[in-house]
Amino acid sequence: xxxxxxxxxxxLQNEPIPISTEEKVQFIQRLADAGVTExxxxxxxxxxxxxxxxxxxxxxxxxxxxxxYSALVPNRRGFETALNLGVMxxxxxxxxxxxxxxxxxxxTVAESLIEFGEILSQRPAGMxxxxxxxxxxxxxxxxxxxxxxxxxxxxxxxxxxCDEISIGDTLGTANPSRTRALARELSDVPxxxxxxxxxYGRAVANVMAAMESGVGIGFDASAxxxxxxxxxxxxxxxxxxxxxxxxxxSEGISIDNGIGSGIDQVRLALASVxxxxxxGRPVSAKSQAAILSxxx
Amino acid sequence: xxxxxxxxxxxLQNEPIPISTEEKVQFIQRLADAGVTExxxxxxxxxxxxxxxxxxxxxxxxxxxxxxYSALVPNRRGFETALNLGVMxxxxxxxxxxxxxxxxxxxTVAESLIEFGEILSQRPAGMxxxxxxxxxxxxxxxxxxxxxxxxxxxxxxxxxxCDEISIGDTLGTANPSRTRALARELSDVPxxxxxxxxxYGRAVANVMAAMESGVGIGFDASAxxxxxxxxxxxxxxxxxxxxxxxxxxSEGISIDNGIGSGIDQVRLALASVxxxxxxGRPVSAKSQAAILSxxx
Numbered sequence: 001x002x003x004x005x006x007x008x009x010x011x012l013q014n015e016p017i018p019i020s021t022e023e024k025v026q027f028i029q030r031l032a033d034a035g036v037t038e039x040x041x042x043x044x045x046x047x048x049x050x051x052x053x054x055x056x057x058x059x060x061x062x063x064x065x066x067x068x069y070s071a072l073v074p075n076r077r078g079f080e081t082a083l084n085l086g087v088m089x090x091x092x093x094x095x096x097x098x099x100x101x102x103x104x105x106x107x108t109v110a111e112s113l114i115e116f117g118e119i120l121s122q123r124p125a126g127m128x129x130x131x132x133x134x135x136x137x138x139x140x141x142x143x144x145x146x147x148x149x150x151x152x153x154x155x156x157x158x159x160x161x162c163d164e165i166s167i168g169d170t171l172g173t174a175n176p177s178r179t180r181a182l183a184r185e186l187s188d189v190p191x192x193x194x195x196x197x198x199x200y201g202r203a204v205a206n207v208m209a210a211m212e213s214g215v216g217i218g219f220d221a222s223a224x225x226x227x228x229x230x231x232x233x234x235x236x237x238x239x240x241x242x243x244x245x246x247x248x249x250s251e252g253i254s255i256d257n258g259i260g261s262g263i264d265q266v267r268l269a270l271a272s273v274x275x276x277x278x279x280g281r282p283v284s285a286k287s288q289a290a291i292l293s294x295x296x
Numbered sequence: 297x298x299x300x301x302x303x304x305x306x307x308l309q310n311e312p313i314p315i316s317t318e319e320k321v322q323f324i325q326r327l328a329d330a331g332v333t334e335x336x337x338x339x340x341x342x343x344x345x346x347x348x349x350x351x352x353x354x355x356x357x358x359x360x361x362x363x364x365y366s367a368l369v370p371n372r373r374g375f376e377t378a379l380n381l382g383v384m385x386x387x388x389x390x391x392x393x394x395x396x397x398x399x400x401x402x403x404t405v406a407e408s409l410i411e412f413g414e415i416l417s418q419r420p421a422g423m424x425x426x427x428x429x430x431x432x433x434x435x436x437x438x439x440x441x442x443x444x445x446x447x448x449x450x451x452x453x454x455x456x457x458c459d460e461i462s463i464g465d466t467l468g469t470a471n472p473s474r475t476r477a478l479a480r481e482l483s484d485v486p487x488x489x490x491x492x493x494x495x496y497g498r499a500v501a502n503v504m505a506a507m508e509s510g511v512g513i514g515f516d517a518s519a520x521x522x523x524x525x526x527x528x529x530x531x532x533x534x535x536x537x538x539x540x541x542x543x544x545x546s547e548g549i550s551i552d553n554g555i556g557s558g559i560d561q562v563r564l565a566l567a568s569v570x571x572x573x574x575x576g577r578p579v580s581a582k583s584q585a586a587i588l589s590x591x592x
Contacts, residue, residue: 172586173546177542177547199583205500208504213435236585240497247471247497247498250498251471284578286494287497289531290531
């Protein structure tokens with residue numbers, strides 16, 4: 001299974017306390033040192049909308065050598081920034097519900113796909129593209145989303161040339177049964193990642209359900225569980241990378257990080273500690289707390 | 297599925313900050329008001345060993361009417377206290393590894409079973425007995441415990457007259473595969489409960505695995521995830537009742553609390569808040585945090 005670390009982007013984008021570019025670089029360096037090799041580093045978004053990622057153009061050239069990095073590209077302007085910086089992997093963001101994209105990116109799903117087509121028509125050779133499908137289980141604005149609503153969005157993204165798809169459980173309301181149902185609907189989709197939120201403590205159970213379904217090649221996760229759910233302030237957000245790695249290790253499932261060395265769980269548990277301290281957040285990821293407790 | 301709430305006993309026994317009898321009664325009242333009907337309220341243990349439960353004899357007569365209560369009875373003296381107080385459900389504590397019982401209760405597993413036999417020969421009519429089997433997956437002192445080591449302890453407890461068995465994942469190191477393996481070994485055991493710790497974030501996944509195995513009639517859990525793991529200071533302990541209830545609700549699995557009304561998730565999330573505040577602990581149970589965030 002592959003792991004895409006989204007902490008530096010998804011984990012920090014909504015935090016109220018600013019993290020310096022230097023701190024981000026050090027965070028990413030610690031992740032790389034732990035054996036994390038796929039990292040979504042930032043977003044080329046307007047600083048007006050996401051001030052905490054406003055340093056993206058400064059951060060990108062400073063990233064440590066080694067990992068494969070991606071950057072979220074919310075629009076054509078962001079794509080131009082990516083082109084100028086020589087970014088070789090971008091991520092595009094849409095959803096399975098119009099209500100969500102309209103409030104988040106001010107356009108319908110169909111309109112977002114049209115823009116993606118325009119962007120992808122200019123992609124340089126070798127640039128890889130990830131497509132996010134948010135609200136694949138529930139939408140905060142329109143309620144439950146059926147697997148049959150997710151499939152056409154995934155198909156469109158593949159037709160537009162996306163190399164991989166990330167299926168987002170935006171509200172953390174997925175459960176094992178629903179994960180299996182969506183996996184059945186998407187069983188023929190290549191290069192599929194699952195992006196579970198741990199809002200209700202079910203992310204690890206959903207990972208198991210996805211693996212048992214045999215659908216998907218990996219999971220998104222965030223070191224330290226960084227990143228809250230903006231639709232439930234105070235609730236926890238992303239599946240913690242520590243819990244994911246610990247599950248995979250425990251179940252004897254090998255982590256494909258391309259370097260054959262696995263992920264060092266102690267280094268991983270330590271990687272986000274300076275960021276958590278900076279944000280004034282307690283360690284809330286279970287495996288991280290358990291591993292760190294060995295040093296107390 | 298049945299839920300045995302162990303917060304007042306297992307959750308508070310190792311906490312450094314004292315909780316008054318009155319605060320415990322109010323905590324239990326809030327749990328009862330939420331629809332929790334099976335509660336392990338305390339332990340009739342020497343205040344010398346577990347000072348935080350030293351008020352057991354005062355607490356017991358003050359318990360709110362409604363729920364079925366049990367009390368842990370660590371030895372003959374505790375059993376006499378239970379008899380004097382008219383306790384109608386007791387819990388006995390042993391483990392699947394001698395190394396663990398020797399360090400915890402200063403006797404081998406076999407010796408603990410002999411004492412249980414002596415205690416149970418004096419049980420009054422109508423007294424129900426729960427038998428705990430700790431270290432059913434791993435022992436902090438002797439390492440992995442095979443399912444075949446668990447079975448004879450369970451059989452002995454049943455032969456001695458235990459009405460229900462609680463299988464303890466003491467270190468939180470169980471995973472879905474191991475849960476299924478142990479479930480196969482124990483598939484014919486009646487009235488089996490699973491007691492998972494969430495130390496590595498896998499308790500909910502293990503609950504799913506147990507239910508899919510069809511083995512067991514319920515789960516132990518602790519409101520707010522109260523109770524650390526004494527073998528990993530700083531690590532989290534019990535499966536949070538909030539996460540368990542939220543999973544069961546999400547999966548459409550009915551909770552058998554004997555009163556047909558289900559468990560009120562908001563009241564449940566609020567039940568442990570005064571205790572957590574008193575202990576100076578943050579809300580760390582995922583579903584509890586998510587539900588409480590709705591009031592911020």
